Amino acid sequence: MGIPQPAFYMFKCEQSAPPGMPKPSCVTPDTQDLFQYLAQKLMKEGIMGTVQPIRTSCLNRCSSGPVMLVEPGHIMYAGLTKEIIDRIVSEHIIGGNIVEEFVISSELWDAPITPADMKKQMGI
Ligand code: FES
Numbered sequence: 001m002g003i004p005q006p007a008f009y010m011f012k013c014e015q016s017a018p019p020g021m022p023k024p025s026c027v028t029p030d031t032q033d034l035f036q037y038l039a040q041k042l043m044k045e046g047i048m049g050t051v052q053p054i055r056t057s058c059l060n061r062c063s064s065g066p067v068m069l070v071e072p073g074h075i076m077y078a079g080l081t082k083e084i085i086d087r088i089v090s091e092h093i094i095g096g097n098i099v100e101e102f103v104i105s106s107e108l109w110d111a112p113i114t115p116a117d118m119k120k121q122m123g124i
Pocket of ligand 1: 013016060065
C-alpha cells in the first residue's frame, strides 16, 4: 500500500505588511499565532498528516484577512480567529460541512475563470 495523500490542505495566508503600509495584513501582533494554533489543533485532534496546514503568501483578499483557503473545494475563510479555526476544523474538516458564516463574501470570491477562457479574453 502506498503513502496516502492528504485529504485536505489548509493554506493560511502568512503575509505581514510592514507597519504604515496601506494594504491590510493577514498577520498582525494580534493574529500572528493563528498558524501555530491551527497546527496544534490538528495535532490535538489526531488528524495532522491527513490534513496538511501550509503557510502561504498573499492570497489577494487582504481586506478580509486573516484568510485561509481550504482545498479541495476552493473554500476561502475570512476574518479568522482561534474560535473560528476550531469551528472550521470540527465542522468542515472533520464533520464535512462548510462553515458558511465564515466563508468570504461571494462578491469577493466569484466563480473562477478557466485559464483557457482567460487566454481567449486576453486575445492570446
Ligand atoms: S495579505 Fe493575506 S490575502 Fe493578502
